[in-house]
Amino acid sequence: MRGLGAVSLSLAVVALAACAGAPPVTATRSAPPAPPVLLMDRAALADARAGALAGRADLAPAITELRRAADMAMTATPVSVAEKTVAAPSGDPHDYVSLSIYWWPDPAKPDGLPYLQRDGQVNPEATDIQRYDGAKIVRMVGSVETLALAGFLTGESMYSEGAALWLRTWFLDERTRMSPSMRLAQIIPGRTEPRGTGIIESRQLMRAVDAALLLEGTPAWPAADQDALRAWFAQLVDWLLGSAQGQMEGRATNNHGTWYDAQVADFALVAGRADVAKDTLAQVGAKRAMKQINDDGHQPLELVRTRSFHYSAFNLLAFCVLGDLGDRVGVDVWHASPRVRNGIDFLTPYRDGTKAWPHPELKDVDYPAELAPILARAARAYPDAGYDRMLASLSAKQSALGALNLRLGVFG
Incomplete structure (x- = not known):
């Protein structure tokens, strides 16, 4: 992405x-x-x-x-x-x-x-x-x-x-x-x-x-x-x-730190070092989510960027990746802090581009492309959130392969 x-x-x-x-x-x-x-x-x-x-x-x-x-x-x-x-x-x-x-x-x-x-x-x-x-x-x-x-x-x-x-x-x-x-x-x-x-x-x-x-x-x-x-x-x-x-x-206290944790956990798992992965994943709620995302879901360090929507979504995708990795080893990252879901809810009103994003954004935003991979992962973790319906609407605008990739959880 x-x-x-x-x-x-x-x-x-x-x-x-x-x-x-x-x-x-x-x-x-x-x-x-x-x-x-x-x-x-x-x-x-x-x-x-x-x-x-x-x-x-x-x-x-x-x-x-x-x-x-x-x-x-x-x-x-x-x-x-x-x-x-x-x-x-x-x-x-x-x-x-x-x-x-x-x-x-x-x-x-x-x-x-x-x-x-x-x-x-x-x-x-x-x-x-x-x-x-x-x-x-x-x-x-x-x-x-x-x-x-x-x-x-x-x-x-x-x-x-x-x-x-x-x-x-x-x-x-x-x-x-x-x-x-x-x-x-x-x-x-x-x-x-x-x-x-x-x-x-x-x-x-x-x-x-x-x-x-x-x-x-x-x-x-x-x-x-x-x-x-x-x-x-x-x-x-x-x-x-x-x-x-x-x-x-x-x-790092912004998206760099979140993606660092995602890499450490993923690479440790493929390397057979589940202990490293579990330790990293167990800290995500307190170390990352609680410090990077406010209660209302906004991410202060991403909102000050010149591409604020992009980086807000980018960071949330890292949290979703960490959530899925946690599921592989029995660590519940998704519910370790309510702020991950709050962060997603902060962005979803802008998913179809009809509502103006009020923060700095240097380039035109492809809102469906930014949000669909997040919703595809989050819909499984939060089945009561309505993310599956939002995703279905966004997927209808994708190519056949794009929609299949979302269903399969293809990362890119």
Whole structure:
């Protein structure tokens, strides 16, 4: 849903393939019926898979869209942090490097240094893939997510194999892998002081975690690959908890702190460190919700931003992600503080754009796009809130695949 922008991203039954206008294919149906994902909805995934394989008519348009997106991802070459032609400041080609997106050259200086902040205004330099990896991480997770979902729902093994190739390239291959740290994320040219804020970009990797878990048990993704990925995330958890930059981000009192907790919990769970995840999740109510959200639901530190609705929704999505992760390990984040629900209720009157948002907002807001992922998760946690009806109204404006992704809990 966030940050640097929108993400890019075989039918097992001949009749469904024909309906989609595709040639008949031979499907591999080895994926488990209820995958051990962390953020997607396991029951909804199993139901959608059964429906897709059975050729259910209501799913056909979404599956057609999904196959089209997956076919496009199959034609692309997997990206890597090691592709940069401008060396990382560390000299290590495996380091993830990105530009802090709201920082710009100083027009009063010949060399533009040090860069100056323009909150809410994205510097297009950030998308330069010769120097930075910010655009590449978004492309990677979008491709992996699309391919893994297509492989799971359709049973067509080539999509699972494509997802596995992207995962190996980014995380496992010694020539192309990313080092498990974010020490050079969101650098600011001309400023050398250590910063933790770039860690928010690795939240995207939660999508790669779920994609890998969709592949678990398939020939495309052997146990050795999954073990190696778990070890990679264990190293990242150690860095998040033990590095000065990680600890700085953990102390953040706005959306950065909430997303930090979401990452620590998610990555600890995939790494087999449930104790770390449970400890993090148990503190969310008192440490985050009670301090970031007022009783009436407004979030003071997000409302002062130049994109106040966007960041209010962005922070609430992190709380919803934490709520779903808590459900995986028996920690009730959803009801640890009433302020999470209050925060959602503060935003829902603006969901269709007919009521004017009274706070600063630098850009036009796509209210349905901002709120729908929140409502999709919150509707399960608060069945009496009416969020399901609000979501149904917003989903009607989505593409078939967009509506299916909301039902499945797809993160992006």
